[in-house]
Amino acid sequence: MRLLTVSVLLATTALAGCAATSASGPASSKIEAQAALKIEPVKTNGGKTAGLDYALIDINSAVLNYLGDTTSTTIAGSFGGGKGGIPSLPLGVGDVIQVSVFESQAGGLFIPADAGSRPGNYITLPQQSIDREGNITVPYAGKIRASGRFIDEVQKEIEERLANRAIEPQIMISRLTIRSAQVAVLGDVNNAAKIQISEGGSRILDVISEAGGLSAPNVESYVTLTRRGRSARISYNHLIATPAENIYVAPNDTIIVERERRTYMAFGASGANGRFEFEDADLKLADALGKAGGLLDSRADPAQVYIYRTVSRELLVKLGANVSKFQGEAVPVVFRANLRDPSTFFVASKFPMQHGDIIYVTNSTATELYKFLDLVGSVPSTAADVSANARSTRLNIKNF
Incomplete structure (x- = not known):
């Protein structure tokens, strides 16, 4: 009977502990335990998790010389x-043209001998569109191929076809509408x-x-x-x-x-975390940090400000880096800015931001220490609660 009572009390204590540390979802251990398949990162011989290799570059004036021009295509x-x-524009299907035929004197093919008073020895043919087959039609010359040819070429061919019928014909073609x-x-x-x-x-x-x-x-x-x-x-x-x-x-x-909405993200010990729009034509690192609220005095380590970006392999080659460890033309790079160095502020005011950059500001060592001390400070009260529960359990057993 005593064994049963102890079991009940221990179960009650365990349940109380669970209630004190309730969560809004399943524990990570339960998620792992109930998974039908678990795929873990492969580790290298040195025990390092195989992932994405990256290069770490400290920001300085020499680096700026290779970051100014971000134009990749021309x-x-x-x-x-x-x-x-x-560029010359040849005639094309759908273009609307007008053909005028000039003769040196009246009495020819197009200008009758009794023409009377007229502004000149020429006739203007009705407007026409170059048909789907690319042709135009000129009386007594027939169908003329026009599409894909320049105006002077078509004029010359028409003149040649009319040479034996008209009196010294001269042709003028005007393109009225360009549709091709x-x-x-x-x-x-x-x-x-x-x-x-x-x-x-x-x-x-x-x-x-x-x-x-x-x-x-x-x-x-x-x-x-x-x-x-x-x-x-x-x-x-x-x-x-x-x-x-x-x-x-x-x-x-x-x-x-x-x-293309140009944005960057800021995380860590910055004044504000999230996604921010450039808004400026040429956003610099110093401006980006300012838009993100700067660095938190109580948390940030000014010497460890990072910018995550993918750059071209060519950039690393220009910087004299050994790129043999990287495959492909795009290389992940982490730029580091040491804002404890006064001169780095001048560099930060010239360092160009790019769309998709991620700024991460680390916590200072002192901040991590304070977190640890807070954790240590919470241990005595937890231990006291456990001791009190143990004494209460013993008293209940004796009374039973």
Whole structure:
């Protein structure tokens, strides 16, 4: 009977302890125990968990020399045309043209002898569109191939076909409407549309302007030019600042303007944790820390401010690093800023932030010590409660 009583009391004590440390969900041990399959990280020979290797780089003035330009692609370099002349536009299907035939004197094929008073020895044929087969029709000359050819080529062929019928014929072709030389402008513009290319030449910014301009902030806008299966993408601000990138567009080009909200995240002992928008065209590390509330005096270690970022393999090579341990062109890098060093503040004011960066501010050693002391301070009260429970249990057994 006494054994039964002790068992009940011990069970009651255990349940009381469970109530004191209740949780909002299952314990990690129970989750692991009930899993049908458990996949754990593979460990290397040195006992290190195999994961993503990264490089640690201390921020200094030498590093800044390789971080200023974040432009990875160039439109002019991909397609050319930044400094070239105005591209010629050949005739194409759907273009509306008008053909005028001049003869040296009346009495010819088109100008009758009794023409009377007229402004000149010529006749203007009705307007016509280049048909689906790419042809136009001229009386007495028949069907003429026009699509894909330049105006002077078509004029010359018509003159040759009429040479034996008309009196020294001269042909003039006027293109009234260009429908074959258009550019599609899509995305974050105010009036997405197909824009007709001017015969005087249209550049990227020209057609974006004709589409109503941007509907998103300049700093968050990126322009992609697609031509014959190839694409290149740059920021809108870089396009404006670099005239060579503002190249002439070509027929059937597609220009897509996209808004990309540039954000970074801040964790650890910063004044505020979470995701923050750049809002500025050229956000620096010092500005980013300020937007995140700076460093907490009571917790942060100013010497251990980290920026997590993926950089190109080429950057590490320029810094003289051994990149043999890394595979691929993208390398995970952790930049470290020691803000206990006064000169690092100047570097932080020039260190450019990039979209997707993660700032992590570590706790100071003293903060971790305080946490430990708080834990130690809570042990006596817990031990006293256990002793009291034990004495109460003994008294109940004796009384029984």
